[in-house]
Amino acid sequence: MNYKFDFGPVIEGLPDLLWGCLGTLGLALAGMVLALVIGIGGVVLRDSPYRGLRWLVIGFVELIRNTPFLVQIYFIFFALPLAGIRLDPTPTAIIALGVNGGAYAIEIIRGGVQSIGKGQIEAGLALGLHKGQVFRLVVLKPALRAIFPSLTSQFILLTLTTSIASAISAYELTSVAQNIENNTFRSFEVYGVVTLLYLAMSWLMMRMFAQVTARHFSYPVK
Amino acid sequence: MTDQAAASPAPMITMQGVNKWFGSFQVLTDINLLVRTGEKIVLCGPSGSGKSTLIRCINHLEPYQGGQIVVDGTRLIEDAGVIDAIRREVGMVFQQFNLFPHLTVLENCVLAPMRSRGVSRAEADATARRLLDRVKILNQADKFPAQLSGGQQQRVAIARALCMEPKVMLFDEPTSALDPEMVKEVLDTMVGLAEDGMTMICVTHEMGFARQVADRVIFMASGVIVEEAAPQDFFGNPRHERTRKFLGEILPRH
């Protein structure tokens, strides 16, 4: 192997790459917020008394979970203008991420709500708490605890998925890397360093979520 | 005789002609029951006889469709305020304990007094500690439910209900989910409560407990009250064939 590594262009491009990291985190955060909104709304509709609405939600979840994100983002990218909505690639990517994450969030949140035993609610009511108090004081924390691990790993997964948004040139780390690569042809060095940057981001997120868990959800269960 | 009637304590719970259906299936048929202040009732019967449903109607965990229920002078109607008011006066202990897993023993006990009765933290704390001491579990006050044995959890559940200073206690098969060696500690706690004059309705198959504390034993089957008698009559001279059959199955043979 007589290849000479040259990290010069990567070091030169480091400020741009770090901005790209912020772009990635911003994209992921905005996408996750949208995903949670879709998730909560979806759970409400999923258990609504109208059969049509229920099937709509089930169909949405199955469709999204069984097609690639790349196809979804292309579809949304071309569909929005046809629907008269002109958006830059970055907001388009947020919508695609939110829709994708939303389908998974529906399943996760629904599982959390269902994991709370009926007995817990009855015990709260029998003690004279009213419905709002039972939800806030009895149901909420165990439900959050039940969904927190899946929801946060879904968040990390969504963060990694943002790299696919480079396919429509949204502003995030992979696009920035592709620009640097196009100008310098130091492909391996650039993508190697960028891979480590992603690793650092997901590691930091994991640590952060673990701390939240330790602080708020550390009561023992059987 | 009139003297005695005048001296008998005020009614705590009256059920008159109560009917309840799950869909088209009738689970309670024409239930009439009068429980006076300080009385201890043991409710027994085969599974599916409606005994749990009956006591769950008293604090409206189950709605009922016909007849009326009056608790301590308040008629139980479909009104959130009335239901809340009744639930504040009626304590319940469940088969599966239903302690809140994310709260410590002490927090389980002070939650409802503070949030529902508006008692101050200090006062709720003092009451909770006094009652935890009474059920002999004060030394576990800062543990979480999952760290306790089943018997300990059920005693905490009793203390939690008592913290609301209820006028009546409902027990829904409180020892059925316990390992045999833990049944006694819970029953002892209940006997102590009975001796202190608490009004109690206990759904249980612990016939030793019924003999010891019950003023009346009620036998239910298929949603109907079949027999109602003082313990010595109930066990010594059951009138109905179904009661005899049930007792034959449940009591140890000699």
Added chain:
Amino acid sequence: MNGSEFLFLLTGLKWTLFLSAIGFVCGAASGLGIALARTSGIRPLEQATAGYIALFQGTPLLMQLFVVYYGLALVGLKLDAWLSVAIGFTLHASAFLGEIWRGSIEAVPKGQTEAAKALSLGYVSRMRDVILPQALRISLPATIGFLVQLIKGTSLAAIVGFTELARAGTIISNQIFKPLLVFGVVGVLYFLICWPLSLYGARLERRLAAASH
């Protein structure tokens, strides 16, 4: 979209299936090794495989494909695009399947290992005859779930320039200027492959949950 254009998509689909199959089969073979190393009780081996798994779970699949693609070229291997992409998916799958199977090996009750040891079974027999058959059963829903992820993931080979289903879609879309129709059809094709697998996985999961109660 006429017949020959649709046929082109189907050719892409063929490559998608081929890539998925290679990634899954080769990934499964090496993933088993990783799962065994991860549960071997030999600390350096456990730590190395834990790091390997963390690396693949903590970075985007797209970056993994890029690094493998350019990395192989860099060490002087002039490989076809499909081969280097296949290697990329194999490594990716080995890490994920390794982690799934580690979890299910550890989910087999300790008593099984103890009983096997008490019967004087050696490591190989203990694993092959006692632990792995049970672990495989436990892992099946998650394994099928990952297979669906992998099939969807092969679409990223399109970005590296390999013509599978998603890239075939991009090409046709550029030719006939009907992106919604083309990506709609492409989406349906993926769905027809993935959905039955997902349903099967969910059914197995329910059955497993019912059996353990």
